[in-house]
Amino acid sequence: MGEGIHNFAWVAAFILLIIGLTLMTVLLYLHRQSHRLKSVLMGLYQLNEAVHQDVLQFIDQAWPFLSQAKFTGLNGHVDWFGEQIPIRHGLAVSPSQQAYPLKLVQQGIEVHLSAQMGRLRGEDQLMAQLVWQQFSALLSLDVNYKISQFLLSQKRLERYQLFVQHDIKNIAQFITLLADQLEQAQTDGEKLATYHQLQSIMPTISRRATQTIQQMTQPSRDKQTKKLIDVRPTLEKIAKSYDVSIHISGQAKLWGYQWAFEQVFQRLFENFQHHAPQAVVDVVISDNHQIQLSAPADAQESISAARMFEPFWTTSESGMGLGLYLARETLKTMGGELHFDHQHQQNTFVVQFAQDNHDE
Secondary structure: HHHHHHHHHHHHHHHHHHHHHHHHHHHHHHHHHHHHHHHHHHHHHHHHOOOOOHHHHHHHHHHHHHHHOOOOEEEEEEEOOOEEEEEEEEOOOOOOOEEEEEEEEEEOOOEEEEEOOOOOOOOHHHHHHHHHHHHHHHHHHHHHHHHHHHHHHHHHHHHHHHHHHHHHHHHHHHHHHHHHHHHHOOOHHHHHHHHHHHHHHHHHHHHHHHHHHHHOOOOOOOOOOOOEEEEHHHHHHHHHHHHOOOOEEEOOOOOHHHHHHHHHHHHHHHHHHHHHOEEEOEEEOOOOOEEEEEEHHHHOOOOOOOHHHHOOOOOOOOOOOHHHHHHHHHHHHHOEEEEEEEEOOOEEEEEOOOOOOOOO
8 A cells, every 4th residue: 555655656746747847848938939039029120220210121131030930931022112122032922831911002102022931830820920010010110101201301392492482582572672773873873883783793693593493483294285306416405504424326306395305304414413423424315215324333323223213312412312203203294214224334224205206
């Protein structure tokens, strides 16, 4: 009897030991999982801070953290103000794997992503879901942050318009004051003094008036008829006005709106003026309604096409980051397209006009 109780005690002690070891193993596993989850979530947050909530950089650099959560792939694309950017990390999409889709659509920005993982269970699946939720939430905040910057910049433009209107008022006041002075000048001495005053002030007023008129006036497309544009001399004239050296080949005539054509190339040559002032821009006029402008790659900063056309994004201290964006938008109203390409140590802008702009 005593021996049976002794054996039972040993068995009970062994079972308790197994249970204790199992609990310790589970607790250790959960602790490690919790630590890994915390590390990944904190890593995503710190990455987002490091890239200053930049949507493209966050997506591009977040994959190592997603892979730690046992995701096997991240695929999709981002439409970034007219530029489509493919996203490919890890394995390609497979119907045998579980997919976590993400779609974000805002003004000028569309994010279409899908993360894949194997058949996870339990804590691994829960961790992956939490990491994906964190990634999605941060990315959504970044997209909204970018749009808020865009809208804020539009408000700044409205304020800028007020300054232009203020300039108009100043010019009008100057004209009124000038008329009064001319009426009051009776003697030859008074007339001579008024003349010298005009001689010193008029160049400044003239420049301000010219700039203000250029900023505030834009011909209405509805009120202006199309005309035949002689491409080569028009481009030579625009390049000269921006002091940009060009080598031009080919010639063509396009049927379209003169103001729109000139605005597109004014903004392109202005970009070369800011970023490649010493370069000779190679201009090729093709027969297929296409015009290419190229400069050596080392003469311009290395910027992706997505950044090129992102509104209010610029590396120039004097620029507003709107020129190329507005050039593309102007071309769209004409049914045309504007693309940026980098090949063979050349940075190239490709201007494609609609096929209804017939050569003649």
